[in-house]
Amino acid sequence: MQNDFGKGGSRSGYAKPTQNFSGPAAAVSGSPSQVRNQRHPNQGHSNYHSNNSPNSDGRWAGVQTRNFSAPTVYSGPSDKSQGPLGTIKGHGGGPQSNLRSLKSLRAVEQYYHTLQQMKWGPMTEHVLDNLRCKIDVFQANQVLKLLHDHNIALGFFHWLKRQPGFKHDGHTYTTMIGILGQAKQFGTMRKLLDEMSLVNCKPTVVTYNRIIHAYGRANFLREAVQVFEEMEGAGYEPDRVTYCTLIDIHAKSGYLEVAMDLYGRMQEVGLSPDTFTYSAMVNCLGKGGQLAAAYKLFCEMIENGCTPNLVTYNIIIALQAKARNYDNVVKLYRDMQIAGFRPDKITYSIVMEVLGHCGHLDEAEAVFLEMRRDWAPDEPVYGLLVDLWGKAGNVDKALGWYHAMLQDGLQPNVPTCNSLLSAFLKLNRFQDAYSVLQNMLAQGLVPSLQTYTLLLSCCTDAHASMGLCCQLMAITGHPAHMFLLYLPDAEPGGENVRDHARYFLDMMHSEDRESKRGIMDAVIDFLHKSGLKEEAGFIWEVAAQKNVYPDSVREKSSSYWLINLHLMSEGTAVTALSRTLAWFHRQMLLMGSCPERIDIVTGWGRRSRVTGSSLVRQSIEKLLHLFQFPLFAARGNTGCFVGCGEPLSQWLHNPYVERMHLL
């Protein structure tokens, strides 16, 4: 079989450009210069305000008397004007100790600035050797916390070890382990953990928590759980943070039930949830599609006397916004301010996104200006405007905001470039798309899985321009391209295709679930529409086994199944439904068990903009009609097809159920 990737030897379709790409992207027009030219009122000023500064819990002093619907009264800090050392707490307690803490701060500052300025090497050690003020282990830990580059941090950590009279303690070890974990340097991290016992510095629950978190965020759930068990085996009591971390990582990987179970276990051992845990749970439930349960828990949290913080409000507001419950959004937004929290960049972003999706782009821009009074915009906020305008089809505006970001001294990041790329692709402006991609590479930005996904989706949608899309896909150099190029023709049983897909998904292990779902959706849709339906089917099976689609098939109650296709594109939905029905068919032959009822939920489909005009729904309906699926007339939801009882069981016996996806 051949596809447009030149599978089977002929790769001329993508190796040689058929069009001569040259020059930068189109000139900027419609650039929002009026926005760019407005300076942030706090930029360049010091940040010592006697009032309007945050309390320790992030709330603002004097809030009850202040009118928060008029942000003009506010002259609080910009997060940009806060130095990296601003987070270090003083020691408190009189002028003597103030002086001491000032000296301590200066030492930390010196070391931090030295380390920040250079890469790790002999020269760094030389400079450190010559620093006049020595630091103790407490200060060393403060410096480590400020370092984000794991190489520099580790170099410094080892250098400290060699200093006469210096000895690392549990804090510095734990901080270093945390930095390594964040950088996914698991080998070195484990080595350091072993070393702790050797130097008589026993790890604490905090040390274990950081390791569990590191594995979990990189999607190594098995390892995370192993460390948890290891920790319990060594006699450590897991605390709230341990549970909160485990809950969060399981929910994020699509194991919501495990997360709920852990939530219960935590309470059984006598740990009541705190604000962090509640926030994580509300987020998990909401993202898992259980919005009502999420909101109920949010209310329960308040009833139990646990105060939501800014993050909790942002989470619940974002969830309500996504569900388009705009009345609730407004109410919660107000509640948040009454509770004394000022919106931060994330809150503003949520509001801007809502406005953008409702088509009020100009109002979103107005909110940007409002936000700018309190906060210095960052890449994600600019990126959001690039994305919103791009999605609205106004690429000039998108490009304008992209340039505004550059003029603000910010470096473009991959997601923002993706938004711009997507905007050009939408309009079939391939030459501009090419420029964006080349620009990314020239700046050392590595195209992400999302970059490749949007190129592949474009390739599927724009048949006429498939050659051009393939060139762009090749340029990314992403492993996904190799996966498609070397996809073998399916052998009987398809084990070779399954192995190929498993290998790819293992390689993508640490990508988040949404991204994995995105690429698998694009791949399956592409293959299905290119006529490689058998391959598409095998790949779907692997994706399902690997929990990429945790909510697509579930048993709602005994013998009552739900097949949820509403997040899939057309080809994937057809493939997923066919393969799931085939699975029921096989289960029936094997075990004699048959579902009493199956609900097939299409929603309006991922690509549909107009309610009722879903391609997914249409294709599924066509497929079901063609194979004479015994449709039961369900009331209300026209995006849902239902089969049940004896007719369903008889229909599932048909041998053709095994081959539906090939049609």
Added chain:
DNA sequence: TTAGGGTTAG
């Protein structure tokens, strides 16, 4: 002595 970990946006 001081301190350390977990939750949100693209």
